[in-house]
Amino acid sequence: GNSVTQMEGPVTLSEEAFLTINCTYTATGYPSLFWYVQYPGEGLQLLLKATKADDKGSNKGFEATYRKETTSFHLEKGSVQVSDSAVYFCALSDNGGATNKLIFGTGTLLAVQP
Amino acid sequence: DAGITQSPRHKVTETGTPVTLRCHQTENHRYMYWYRQDPGHGLRLIHYSYGVKDTDKGEVSDGYSVSRSKTEDFLLTLESATSSQTSVYFCAIKGLAGTDTQYFGPGTRLTVL
Numbered sequence: 752g753n754s755v756t757q758m759e760g761p762v763t764l765s766e767e768a769f770l771t772i773n774c775t776y777t778a779t780g781y782p783s784l785f786w787y788v789q790y791p792g793e794g795l796q797l798l799l800k801a802t803k804a805d806d807k808g809s810n811k812g813f814e815a816t817y818r819k820e821t822t823s824f825h826l827e828k829g830s831v832q833v834s835d836s837a838v839y840f841c842a843l844s845d846n847g848g849a850t851n852k853l854i855f856g857t858g859t860l861l862a863v864q865p
Numbered sequence: 866d867a868g869i870t871q872s873p874r875h876k877v878t879e880t881g882t883p884v885t886l887r888c889h890q891t892e893n894h895r896y897m898y899w900y901r902q903d904p905g906h907g908l909r910l911i912h913y914s915y916g917v918k919d920t921d922k923g924e925v926s927d928g929y930s931v932s933r934s935k936t937e938d939f940l941l942t943l944e945s946a947t948s949s950q951t952s953v954y955f956c957a958i959k960g961l962a963g964t965d966t967q968y969f970g971p972g973t974r975l976t977v978l
Contacts, residue, residue, distance in 0.1 A: 755907075783965050794955060795908075795969040802965075840907055844965040850896065850915060851965035852923065853957075855907035 753778040757841045757856035764831055764863050772826040772859045774815075774841035782843040784808075784817055784824040785853070789838045798826075798839070831863045868892045869970035871956050877976045884943040886973050888956030890936075896959035897939040898967065899923075899931065901952040908955065914939055946977045 758773040776784065783802045787795040799808030804819035813828045824841060841856040868891035878884050888897060896915055900908040900923075910923030912931040920931050928950060930942045943950055956970040 785966070787969075794971045797966060797968065800966060842908075850913060850921070851959055851967070852898070852910050852913065853900075853908070853967055855909070857905055857907045 753782065753843060753845050753854050755841050755843055755854055755856040757839075757859055759857070760838075760860035762859060762861050764861070766833055766863055766865050767830045768863075770826070770828040770831045770835075770861065772839055772841075772861070774824045774826065774856060776822050776824065776841075776843050778822075778843055778845075781819075782845065784815070785842045785844070786813070786815055786824070786826050787840045787842060787855075789840065789858075791837070795840065831861070833863045833865055836861055836863045869956060869958060869968065871954075871970040871973050873973060874971065875974045877978065878946055879978050880947055881945050884946050884975065884977075886941045886954055886956075886975070888939045888941070888970060890939075890958050892958070893936055894958040894960070895936075897933065898957040898959075899929075899939070899941045900955045900957065901925065901950075902955060902972070903952050911941065911954075943975075946975075948977050951975060951977045 754777045785800045786798040788798045799810040801808040801817035807816045815826045838858045840858045842853045845852045870889045872887045898913040899911040902908045909925045914920045914933045932940045954973045957967040960966045
């Protein structure tokens, strides 16, 4: 079945460092891919998405490119801030029918130190 | 803001008691979902609904039931709570027709003693 694998955390960086969080997926067909962010004590917020191969999603300085050849959707940011500290989830939309169930990775905790 | 509220936000209960969690949305979305979040598992789908009285099981549905008697409310019931159901529960809605993006509520933290 479909699945998502993302790098385990925690990832600890200094402010202004470059961030990469790896995400790979297994899927039949052509799923949409997402990154969600969860700040402490809150629900999940959509960070960015991509719906087809070679699409790049971007938001708030974060980017991820849908790579079908490597089945990857790595999250990157050029210069992280303390306010980026959160848990990041990679997910795919199971496009079997209209229900669009989401399948999530296990989450990666990012801690940014001043 | 997708207009999703969950109640209660926190609940502590004892093993064997019934528990109902409520998800309420204000924007008339057809699709609604219940997930649970556990360390090392990310979020996993419990049940979902594709319309009033139309529901189906997700990946981890054992021990849970759902009901949707009106568009705006999606209820999750634990008939007899167990300690393994201690978790954070999130409700989600699917956005506009033709998109597959889901938007999440603030979550309910449930502790079963």
